[in-house]
Amino acid sequence: MTDSPARERILRTATALFISTGIRVVGVDRLIAESGVARATFFRHFPTKDDLVVAFLESQAADARRELTRIRSERPGGARALLAEIATGAKMGMECTGFRGCEFINTAAEYSDPDHITRVVVDRHRAWVRDIMVDALEELGHPTPFATAEVLFTMRTGAIVASSLEGFHDPDGAFDRAWWALVDQS
Structure with missing residues (x-):
């Protein structure tokens, strides 16, 4: 999938959270909320x-x-x-x-x-x-x-x-x- 502003925002948010707190502790709901994207947008870019x-x-x-x-x-x-x-x-x-x-x-x-x-x-x-x-x-x-x-x-x-x-x-x-x-x- 090509880069999009939403994908980049999700990845940027995930990077900050994963580095500062860890991976398993950060849930998908938090990633969606802090990225400011819709659930469907998140899963379109990252199915899992x-x-x-x-x-x-x-x-x-x-x-x-x-x-x-x-x-x-x-x-x-x-x-x-x-x-x-x-x-x-x-x-x-x-x-x-x-x-x-x-x-x-x-x-x-x-x-x-x-x-x-x-x-x-x-x-x-x-x-x-x-x-x-x-x-x-x-x-x-x-x-x-x-x-x-x-x-x-x-x-x-x-x-x-x-x-x-x-x-x-x-x-x-x-x-x-x-x-x-x-x-x-x-």
């Missing part, structure tokens, strides 16, 4: 709530892919700049009051069935991020790019979750030292 969740995740993933691809291609030292941006994103919650974490991690927590369509979208995006990290490490001549990308991605996930749940802070820069020690292995 899962369809809306998938559209939300795909939109978020597309934004992330555009930004990371842009950073890699436009910044000096593109591969290293990409890895720096991912590290910075992992630490974002350390500086934000009320940080709720990554929408992909949160969605995976809310939808535990690995075959559920939302989890398929989450897993596909997370694999893309890991793979772009592998590519960056290969470009830097890293001896074990895949294994290292897996560890870096785990560090990233852990920092985000710890920031959202426990208020993790890194005042002495241990996260950065560990991140760059892994990146700079030769």
